[in-house]
Amino acid sequence: MSTARKRTTNQGQNSTRNGSANSGDFRKSERKDTGLLATLLQLDEEYTCRCAVFADKKSKLRPFMKLIEISCHGIPWLFGTLVMILSVHQALHVELLINLFYGLVIDLIVIGILKTVFRRSRPQYNEMDMFATVSIDNYSFPSGHASRAGMLACFFVLCVLDSPKWIILAIFWSFVVTLSRVLLGRHHLVDVICGYFTGIFEYLLLAYLWIPKETCMSWLELYFSHFHL
Numbered sequence: 001m002s003t004a005r006k007r008t009t010n011q012g013q014n015s016t017r018n019g020s021a022n023s024g025d026f027r028k029s030e031r032k033d034t035g036l037l038a039t040l041l042q043l044d045e046e047y048t049c050r051c052a053v054f055a056d057k058k059s060k061l062r063p064f065m066k067l068i069e070i071s072c073h074g075i076p077w078l079f080g081t082l083v084m085i086l087s088v089h090q091a092l093h094v095e096l097l098i099n100l101f102y103g104l105v106i107d108l109i110v111i112g113i114l115k116t117v118f119r120r121s122r123p124q125y126n127e128m129d130m131f132a133t134v135s136i137d138n139y140s141f142p143s144g145h146a147s148r149a150g151m152l153a154c155f156f157v158l159c160v161l162d163s164p165k166w167i168i169l170a171i172f173w174s175f176v177v178t179l180s181r182v183l184l185g186r187h188h189l190v191d192v193i194c195g196y197f198t199g200i201f202e203y204l205l206l207a208y209l210w211i212p213k214e215t216c217m218s219w220l221e222l223y224f225s226h227f228h229l
Helices: 002-051 062-071 074-085 091-118 144-160 164-183 189-208 213-228
Strands: none
Touching: 002 164, 002 189, 062 164, 074 091, 074 144, 091 144, 091 189, 091 213, 144 164, 144 189, 164 189
């Protein structure tokens, strides 16, 4: 009996030691992961600060950068697309414009959710003089302009444009918009990189959920029938 008790006691002590060792290893691994993340964020902030050459309001090129910012703002794109939907009559154009509007809405929803989840603050040197902002715009990750630029570039290159000249111009514009977010001090580098790839994902989601031409035309006919009544 005494021998059996000793064995049981030794096994319990060994399992406790092993559990403590495993717990210690887990804590060390957790500390390493946390330390790596902190290092990456520190490098992100450091290099972002070096790139934010137009963050100062006195910068001569800042007004030009703000024009680029407005060129990819959600409100002009949403409003302009809606006006175009009600102005065109060809079925192909209606299909493209309704799906473009759909993609812009998807972008707003995805970015709104991600910003609410991560709640990363904007760079401390950012000037909150952006055009038509809402409360969610106080957060930095991911960049909504970068995601919209990526989504729009994919949409126009793959669905609308045929000329290589215009395709290159669309891609160049999307890169300039994305880069301008860092140059203006609006976002960190990681924010815009992740934002652009989020935009590509949004286009893939839009392509999967694409609204067919017949459905688009039926919606438009339904609207005009009520409008004329």
